[in-house]
Amino acid sequence: SKKERANKKKEQRDLQACKSIVQELEGHEDAWPFLLPVNTRQFPTYKKIIKKPMDLSVIKKKLEDNLYKSREDYCEDLRLMFNNCETFNEDDSPVGKAGHNLRSFFETKWNEHFPPT
Numbered sequence: 001s002k003k004e005r006a007n008k009k010k011e012q013r014d015l016q017a018c019k020s021i022v023q024e025l026e027g028h029e030d031a032w033p034f035l036l037p038v039n040t041r042q043f044p045t046y047k048k049i050i051k052k053p054m055d056l057s058v059i060k061k062k063l064e065d066n067l068y069k070s071r072e073d074y075c076e077d078l079r080l081m082f083n084n085c086e087t088f089n090e091d092d093s094p095v096g097k098a099g100h101n102l103r104s105f106f107e108t109k110w111n112e113h114f115p116p117t
């Protein structure tokens, strides 16, 4: 139907916006702690403390494999990644500071692409 075609277009626009946001995050100077999964041999307690690890490479792969049902589903994974960072790192540590900075950058981009009504 016309409504179904319109909705499919919206989904395509949303997916494209989510892909470009991830690209912008990856290029940010404070993205270095989030580009790949946390190394659990370097940080042996990580697996016990963080029940659901998440990073930009996983988010990018899920986008490419069409595993997000909606933009909200995608946003949830980004917020999980930043919340994991706050759980495991002191605010004034290098990783903790990078997490706060990148979260702020993400939320700004999110609102640019999807202005709250």
Ligand SMILES: Cn1cc(C(=O)NCCN)ccc1=O
Pocket (backbone or CB within 6 Å): 032, 033, 034, 038, 043, 084, 085, 088, 089, 095
């Ligand atoms: C997200 N996160 C990243 C690191 C890290 O050191 N990543 C840099 C790899 N070169 C440590 C703890 C943590 O929560």
